[in-house]
Amino acid sequence: MKILFLNGPNLNLLGTREPEIYGRTTLADIEAKVRERAAKLGAEIAFRQTNQEGELVAWIQEAKGKFDVIVLNAAAYTHTSVALRDAISAVGVPTIEIHLSNVHAREEFRHKSLIAPVCRGQICGFGANSYILAVEAAVTVNG
Numbered sequence: 001m002k003i004l005f006l007n008g009p010n011l012n013l014l015g016t017r018e019p020e021i022y023g024r025t026t027l028a029d030i031e032a033k034v035r036e037r038a039a040k041l042g043a044e045i046a047f048r049q050t051n052q053e054g055e056l057v058a059w060i061q062e063a064k065g066k067f068d069v070i071v072l073n074a075a076a077y078t079h080t081s082v083a084l085r086d087a088i089s090a091v092g093v094p095t096i097e098i099h100l101s102n103v104h105a106r107e108e109f110r111h112k113s114l115i116a117p118v119c120r121g122q123i124c125g126f127g128a129n130s131y132i133l134a135v136e137a138a139v140t141v142n143g
Helices: 027-041 053-063 075-079 082-091 129-140
Strands: 002-007 044-049 069-073 095-099 121-124
Touching: 002 027, 002 053, 002 129, 027 044, 027 129, 053 069, 053 082, 069 082, 069 129, 095 129, 121 129
Parallel strands: 002 044, 002 069, 069 095, 095 121
Antiparallel strands: none
C-alpha cells in the first residue's frame, strides 16, 4: 500500500500560524507521526507540501499508477480550486480530504469544499490526529 500525503498552502507554517486554531505541532512533527503509524500498518508514505496550486495538480496527476491512495489537505484551495477537483476526478486515485480544524464550525466560506464531491471521504477537526485517522482510512479505502 502506497499513500501520497499532499499538503497545500501555509501548512509549512504549522506550529506558529494561528496556534489557537491549528495547534503548535509542526508539519514535520505530523509527518513523523504519520510515518510511524503507516509503518505499523505496512504502508509506504510519500509526504509533500507546496504553496503552489499547479504543483498540487501535477502531483495528483503523477500519482496515477504509483500510489494507491492520496490524502489531501488542500488548505485554502479546498474552497477555491476547480483545478484540484478536476485532477482528482481525472486520475481516479481514491482521495481522502483532510483538515486540521473543523471547517464546518468556522467561517461560512470554509463550509463549501469544491473537492469533497470527488473524494472518497473527509476527515476534519481532529488537529494533527486528522492525519493519523487518514492513514487508518487509507489502508482500508479499497477494502
